[in-house]
Amino acid sequence: MDGHNQYPPMMGMPALREAVAAHDKRCYGIEVDWRTEVLVTSGATEALFDCFMGLLEVGDEVVLLEPAYDTYAPVIRRLGAVPRPVRLVPPTWSLPHDELVAAFSPRTKMIVLNTPMNPTGKVFTRAELAFLAELAIRHDVFVVCDEVYEHLTFGAVQHIPLMTLPGMRERTVRIGSAGKTFSITGWKVGYITGPATPPTAMMLARRLDWAALLRRVFGDDVTRCPRCGDHLRVLAFLTHPDVTARILLRRHGLKA
16 A cells, blocks of 8 residues: 555656656756645645645735636635736737736735736737736735646747746746646646745645645635646656657547
8 A cells, every 4th residue: 555555745746747847957957846836735726725825825915817717816815815906808819018008006915917817818928928027026026827728729829937037036926736737637736836935835835824724615626636647657758748648639539
């Protein structure tokens, strides 16, 4: 009954955390210390809870770009923080610069950035990311980057992690999802990469504090540790991307 039949470590199996760090370096050139800067979660939704619970205090304000994934605002409010929505401008879903600047105040603690974006499909450009980065640095705030659709782009469109921009490495937390990337949402494996202190350390320290609350509201699934078997399967996908791509194409009746 030893080995992979027991709960994985709180931060995730070491081999999987190493694979997440290797993925970030291979795809984006981001140098990540897997020992202290990678946290495996029960899906990306738990990763969002980790980020919000670990970084927000009562009364903090959070800039949200809308239309937005419907989990963000309710969780932020439940924690006693205040969403400050800024609606993108259709049909291209461009950033409204003046409205975005006006959304910041002395109480702003965080920006939530979802790119590629659910539900619009928008992928933020380097110029738009640079504008957001400038605001984050000017107001000394964290940015939680929900990048679960990072590999679902089409044509010449390129996903650029905000973490790669100058000055953003130490104030950005990046969320990825094996479920979205590999079409295995039922396995519920997500991951966070971010600076070792304070964000990742704070999120880990507070994890157990809110587990009971989440179970009362959502049931056990959102707070269970991902199973070791799921860790190992995601590890295989991350470390053999070419084989994984062929499997996914075949599943959808496409050719490489």
